[in-house]
Amino acid sequence: MCTSGVSHSVTLLNGSQWVQVGWRYYHWYANPMMYCEVTDPYDIVEFSLTERPMPSSSSDPADKFWDCYLDNAFKFGKSSVVLGFSSGTSVNGQGEAHQSHVQIGKVAPAKLLFSDLQWRRKSDGGWPAMNIVENNSPVPYGNDEPAVGQMRVWTNAH
Amino acid sequence: MLTDVRSRIDTTLVWVIVLRIGLLFAIVVLRPVLVERGPGQAVMATEDVHRLKDVRLEPVTVPVLVDRDRAIGIAKGLYDWDKVGGTVDTFLKSVTDPAVNRGPDPVENRPVWMIHISNVALPQGGPWNPETGEAEPGRVLRHAYGFIDANSGEHLYTRWTE
Numbered sequence: 001m002c003t004s005g006v007s008h009s010v011t012l013l014n015g016s017q018w019v020q021v022g023w024r025y026y027h028w029y030a031n032p033m034m035y036c037e038v039t040d041p042y043d044i045v046e047f048s049l050t051e052r053p054m055p056s057s058s059s060d061p062a063d064k065f066w067d068c069y070l071d072n073a074f075k076f077g078k079s080s081v082v083l084g085f086s087s088g089t090s091v092n093g094q095g096e097a098h099q100s101h102v103q104i105g106k107v108a109p110a111k112l113l114f115s116d117l118q119w120r121r122k123s124d125g126g127w128p129a130m131n132i133v134e135n136n137s138p139v140p141y142g143n144d145e146p147a148v149g150q151m152r153v154w155t156n157a158h
Numbered sequence: 159m160l161t162d163v164r165s166r167i168d169t170t171l172v173w174v175i176v177l178r179i180g181l182l183f184a185i186v187v188l189r190p191v192l193v194e195r196g197p198g199q200a201v202m203a204t205e206d207v208h209r210l211k212d213v214r215l216e217p218v219t220v221p222v223l224v225d226r227d228r229a230i231g232i233a234k235g236l237y238d239w240d241k242v243g244g245t246v247d248t249f250l251k252s253v254t255d256p257a258v259n260r261g262p263d264p265v266e267n268r269p270v271w272m273i274h275i276s277n278v279a280l281p282q283g284g285p286w287n288p289e290t291g292e293a294e295p296g297r298v299l300r301h302a303y304g305f306i307d308a309n310s311g312e313h314l315y316t317r318w319t320e
Contacts, residue, residue, distance in 0.1 A: 042297070
């Protein structure tokens with residue numbers, strides 16, 4: 001991976017505020033790390049990953065916290081009162097490279113699949129599949145929707 | 159007379175052997191509970207406390223099982239800071255972190271080795287915002303604090319700050 005890094009994440013936005021969960025890997029990391037990130041007040045914490053990680057985040061209206069999970073285990077939580085919002089207007093899945101030649105894995109492009117993407121409907125508490133809207137990704141990014149509620153992102157190689 | 163002397167020598171030898179075994183036992187078995195009640199730590203600067211704003215840090219008042227070198231080794235196994243010219247200093251603190259103490263395994267008054275990695279620059283961008291059609295501004299993170307449980311050696315998490 002040369003001398004840079006890459007991250008893949010899902011973000012819930014409300015205006016300019018957001019909460020984000022994902023994983024990232026820089027060339028001086030031994031392994032990818034899962035991270036939870038919130039803005040205003042900004043905070044980012046990362047965790048060692050298990051072999052088959054399943055990062056996720058959710059907000060429970062009952063306790064008014066944004067919680068971040070890894071393999072269904074609580075990792076990190078911030079009060080929605082502190083963050084200033086308890087529901088989002090859109091969800092964004094993305095890859096993010098910090099140099100134009102970044103690549104994950106030995107075979108390019110290594111696509112990262114976000115599967116089983118759901119959102120919590122406020123009216124009845126249901127969890128329908130996300131309605132994926134694809135953006136045309138600029139170089140070096142790529143993305144597609146292999147199935148309903150799924151999204152793949154990747155960064156291209158040199 | 160000769161028998162008395164030999165008997166005393168034998169007794170002395172037995173005691174020497176017993177003491178040596180005891181010393182060996184203390185070094186090998188008991189040493190882990192004796193290590194680290196503070197040596198090897200840097201003094202935490204006001205800037206560090208400020209960066210870790212919501213985290214409550216208290217002095218550690220009990221012995222811990224993991225020494226400083228082992229804690230650094232655990233962190234080095236995760237982050238090879240030499241590759242990017244990073245430097246480390248360490249703090250042993252009793253930590254209460256409100257952002258990670260809501261689960262079944264809270265970080266509350268927990269003895270932790272904090273491995274502070276500085277002299278690094280980690281770019282972290284903001285998310286794409288469909289409402290504005292632009293990415294939110296990113297930032298460069300320059301300080302990492304790896305939290306290593308001072309008894310189990312587990313990497314609990316790493317906090318990054320600007």
